[in-house]
Amino acid sequence: MRLTVRGRLTLVYGGLFLLAGLVLMGAIYVLIGRDMPGAVQATVSSGTAAPPPPNGETYVREIVEGARADTLHALLTQGAIALAVVSAATIALGWLIAGRLLQPLNQITATARRIAESPAADRGLHERIALDGPDDEIKQLADTFDLMLARLDNSFDGQRRFIASASHELRTPLTLNRTLLEVALTPKTVSPEVRQLGATLLAINDRHGRLIDGLLLLARSDREVTERSYVDLADIVEHVATAEDVKVVTEPGEAAVLGDPVLLERLVQNLVENGVRHNVASDGWVSVATRTRTDGWVELQVANSGPVIPRYEVSNLFEPFHRYGTERLVSPGAGLGLSIVRAVARAHGGEVHAAARDEGGLIVTVMLPRAP
Numbered sequence: 001m002r003l004t005v006r007g008r009l010t011l012v013y014g015g016l017f018l019l020a021g022l023v024l025m026g027a028i029y030v031l032i033g034r035d036m037p038g039a040v041q042a043t044v045s046s047g048t049a050a051p052p053p054p055n056g057e058t059y060v061r062e063i064v065e066g067a068r069a070d071t072l073h074a075l076l077t078q079g080a081i082a083l084a085v086v087s088a089a090t091i092a093l094g095w096l097i098a099g100r101l102l103q104p105l106n107q108i109t110a111t112a113r114r115i116a117e118s119p120a121a122d123r124g125l126h127e128r129i130a131l132d133g134p135d136d137e138i139k140q141l142a143d144t145f146d147l148m149l150a151r152l153d154n155s156f157d158g159q160r161r162f163i164a165s166a167s168h169e170l171r172t173p174l175t176l177n178r179t180l181l182e183v184a185l186t187p188k189t190v191s192p193e194v195r196q197l198g199a200t201l202l203a204i205n206d207r208h209g210r211l212i213d214g215l216l217l218l219a220r221s222d223r224e225v226t227e228r229s230y231v232d233l234a235d236i237v238e239h240v241a242t243a244e245d246v247k248v249v250t251e252p253g254e255a256a257v258l259g260d261p262v263l264l265e266r267l268v269q270n271l272v273e274n275g276v277r278h279n280v281a282s283d284g285w286v287s288v289a290t291r292t293r294t295d296g297w298v299e300l301q302v303a304n305s306g307p308v309i310p311r312y313e314v315s316n317l318f319e320p321f322h323r324y325g326t327e328r329l330v331s332p333g334a335g336l337g338l339s340i341v342r343a344v345a346r347a348h349g350g351e352v353h354a355a356a357r358d359e360g361g362l363i364v365t366v367m368l369p370r371a372p
């Protein structure tokens with residue numbers, strides 16, 4: 001088990017005090033042992049008692065040696081007890097002082113942990129440490145951390161505002177283009193070549209519209225959901241898990257969560273559409289299942305048949321505008337489906353994982369907190 005900084009500081013305090021106490025006891029032991037014979041001899045010589053017997057020198061030496069031994073023994077035993085008691089008190093005091101000194105660091109760590117565990121970055125980055133106290137190194141660290149959070153907060157907000165504003169601005173010309181194309185293709189006198197060109201332009205216009213809708217939804221779903229309703233994912237699966245060209249198998253077990261019904265429906269719909277679109281040419285299938293786990297989580301799992309995907313490519317599929325292989329050129333999608341799924345899951349306090357099937361296709365698992 002690794003010791004905390006507080007524990008290491010306490011051991012340093014206690015160890016230094018114990019070492020200093022042992023050095024002091026050793027010095028006193030040496031000094032007393034060296035000076036005691038002369039002092040006792042002088043005391044005996046200047047006393048008023050009767051002179052010692054003929055063998056008085058031996059008698060005095062025995063008295064001196066006995067007194068010396070008793071004194072050194074008392075010094076060692078009583079000094080060791082006193083040193084142990086004072087060392088224990090010093091270690092306890094050092095523990096309290098270390099905790100007091102490290103309290104600002106604990107506050108910084110707690111704030112950083114809350115921000116890191118926040119379901120959405122735009123919510124957690126609004127928090128600040130705002131450490132009070134003297135202008136020392138720890139307060140400078142906290143102020144620097146707050147400045148970094150402020151800049152990140154402004155950067156995230158600016159990015160989302162830009163996406164939302166740009167998407168709204170692009171809606172108007174796309175709507176106008178679609179209207180003009182439909183009007184131009186209305187007369188029966190339009191040649192087949194012009195009609196084919198108009199149909200192609202309408203398809204491109206629709207693709208750009210889906211891209212803008214995806215960007216708007218991604219910007220919205222990347223924020224933490226504040227208004228939550230009771231939603232059963234099994235009901236959503238029964239409603240949206242359908243397809244014409246691919247067999248869709250559903251196992252809608254009870255999976256109640258608290259969240260935004262529109263975003264959760266889009267999450268399931270994106271997974272089903274992704275499984276249907278990226279499938280094999282014939283005998284393809286998509287499996288959608290929901291269940292409530294015993295550990296307080298709700299699980300949504302969508303699996304499909306499809307092309308074999310290398311495992312190192314799986315994590316990249318959740319990046320915006322990322323498409324695997326030749327789908328970068330021919331896919332009708334905008335490349336935001338799985339990105340939106342991940343953003344919606346995180347906004348609801350959950351997470352999403354994907355694994356490549358050896359036979360081809362993916363298994364995507366979404367984990368969301370269960371409704372109480």
